Amino acid sequence: MKPATASQNFDDSTLHGGLTLSDALAVPSPFMPRASLFDACHVGVVLRVVLLVQGVAGVGAMFGTADPLDWLLRFSLLTGGVLPATLAWLIAVCAFKVRLNRLDVPWQWLAGTVLGAGAGVYACGLLALMGMLLAPPWWASGAAGMLLSGLVLAGLFWRAKARTPAATAARLAELQSRIRPHFLFNTLNSAIALVRAEPAKAEAVLEDLSELFRSALADPAESVTLGQEIALAQRYLDIEQIRFGDRLRVQWSLDPGADAARLPPLLLQPLVENAVRHGVEPSASGAAIRIATARRGGTVVIKVTNSAPAGSGLPGHGLALTNVRERLFLLHDVQARFRTTCKDGLFQVRLEIPL
Numbered sequence: 215m216k217p218a219t220a221s222q223n224f225d226d227s228t229l230h231g232g233l234t235l236s237d238a239l240a241v242p243s244p245f246m247p248r249a250s251l252f253d254a255c256h257v258g259v260v261l262r263v264v265l266l267v268q269g270v271a272g273v274g275a276m277f278g279t280a281d282p283l284d285w286l287l288r289f290s291l292l293t294g295g296v297l298p299a300t301l302a303w304l305i306a307v308c309a310f311k312v313r314l315n316r317l318d319v320p321w322q323w324l325a326g327t328v329l330g331a332g333a334g335v336y337a338c339g340l341l342a343l344m345g346m347l348l349a350p351p352w353w354a355s356g357a358a359g360m361l362l363s364g365l366v367l368a369g370l371f372w373r374a375k376a377r378t379p380a381a382t383a384a385r386l387a388e389l390q391s392r393i394r395p396h397f398l399f400n401t402l403n404s405a406i407a408l409v410r411a412e413p414a415k416a417e418a419v420l421e422d423l424s425e426l427f428r429s430a431l432a433d434p435a436e437s438v439t440l441g442q443e444i445a446l447a448q449r450y451l452d453i454e455q456i457r458f459g460d461r462l463r464v465q466w467s468l469d470p471g472a473d474a475a476r477l478p479p480l481l482l483q484p485l486v487e488n489a490v491r492h493g494v495e496p497s498a499s500g501a502a503i504r505i506a507t508a509r510r511g512g513t514v515v516i517k518v519t520n521s522a523p524a525g526s527g528l529p530g531h532g533l534a535l536t537n538v539r540e541r542l543f544l545l546h547d548v549q550a551r552f553r554t555t556c557k558d559g560l561f562q563v564r565l566e567i568p569l
Contacts, residue, residue, distance in 0.1 A: 252311035252326070253370065254304050258547030263366050267300045268293065270362060291346055299337035303329055303363060326367045327360045334359020373544075404456045419456055422449040426483075437545055440507060440514065440567075441473030443482040447505065450483055454490050461500025462490065472507040475514040475569050478541040482516070484534040485563050489520035492561070497521075509569060516565040522556065535563070542567070 254260065275289040306329055307314070314325055338355035341347050401423050408416035426449055451464050486505065493501035501521040508515045539552045542565065551566035 252307045252314045252322070253373070254311070255308040256547045257549055259370070259373075260304055261548070262369070263304060264297070264300055266366065267296055267362055271296045291344070292341070294344060295337040295339075295341035295346075298340060299333040299359070302336060303333040303359075323364075323367060327363050330359040330361075330363020330366075331356040332359070333363070401453050401457070404453075408456070415456070419453055422453050425449050426453075437476040438479045439473060440475040440477060440482075440516070443477060443479075444468065444473070444505075444507070446480070447482050447486045450486060451490075451503075454494075458490075458494055458500060461497070462494050463500060463502040465502065465504040467504065467506040467508075469508045471509040472514040472516075472569070475509075475567050476545070477565075477567055478545050481538055481541060482518070484538060485518045488534055488563075489518055489561070493520035493522050512569050514567050514569050516567070517562060519560055519562040521559055522561045538563075 254263070271292045272289050275285055275292055279285040279288055307326065314322060317325060334355040334357070335352055337359070338347065338350050338352055342350040401419065405416045405419045405423075408419065426446065448466075451462070455462055455464070482505075486503070489501075489503045493503060504517070504519045506515075506517045506519075535554065542550045542552055546567055549568045551564070553564045555562050555564070
């Protein structure tokens with residue numbers, strides 16, 4: 215049998231219905247650790263809880279008011295008790311979330327609603343001190359606090375379920391069974407071709423491949439540093455550089471001050487692979503890929519840009535980009551930004567995450 219050469223790469227078009235490595239790596243593992251039910255330390259969560267409670271208070275203030283001005287005065291006075299109590303509940307949940315999450319789920323709900331009852335009584339006490347309540351409704355305030363905290367916990371429970379989607383385990387297994395093996399085969403063929411001529415380079419290629427799959431198969435953490443993600447993307451591009459040679463032109467513009475930012479694992483590599491698949495593969499002359507990071511105050515900006523040949527290549531199904539967007543927002547909520555643009559033959563993915 216004739217030995218394989220680097221030019222004997224598997225063509226994507228011969229493997230219909232498969233998925234790229236980025237599609238596989240971008241899908242969260244079904245074995246993610248249990249998400250935090252009391253993860254109320256995010257700005258987005260705090261904002262939503264405050265708006266919910268203030269909305270309920272605003273509706274409650276409508277009862278017994280004759281005109282909008284009377285309602286506005288009553289609502290302003292209620293806010294003086296409701297808002298501090300809401301923030302007190304959020305601070306307590308955030309401060310003790312590690313201990314609370316060690317409890318069994320029924321006890322978690324009980325603890326959250328008991329804290330809500332305490333917050334309701336606290337709000338009632340504040341309003342009584344301000345002279346708004348002649349006969350403070352302690353029991354009603356405690357019950358209202360329990361009801362509102364139950365609604366908030368239901369929202370946090372839904373958010374936790376979204377971060378650990380056990381319901382998608384069967385779908386994930388089906389997707390993984392259809393992963394297109396072209397990347398693995400092409401890398402092995404490239405390494406085989408280099409074994410005799412450049413054994414050191416062949417060894418480096420296999421080491422990079424091993425690190426990529428080790429990261430893909432490892433027990434996933436909730437987040438990793440941007441520096442770790444960059445190192446993984448560099449290994450991937452080193453492998454593809456052997457395959458494409460001068461057709462793949464990579465430019466790095468990295469800010470060391472941004473390396474500590476946290477993001478979901480295996481988030482950057484799928485974006486880089488998309489740039490290779492849709493920019494380099496379809497073009498006979500290749501394409502340029504630029505990966506840039508920059509720290510701007512408390513925000514880190516990440517850009518992945520590639521030149522895209524007009525009218526070449528097959529459009530992707532968008533699984534990787536959709537998954538990257540969803541996982542980014544699940545980790546950073548309203549503090550994250552995700553945007554894609556295509557202009558003048560350049561396709562760019564831009565991410566903004568808190569440092």
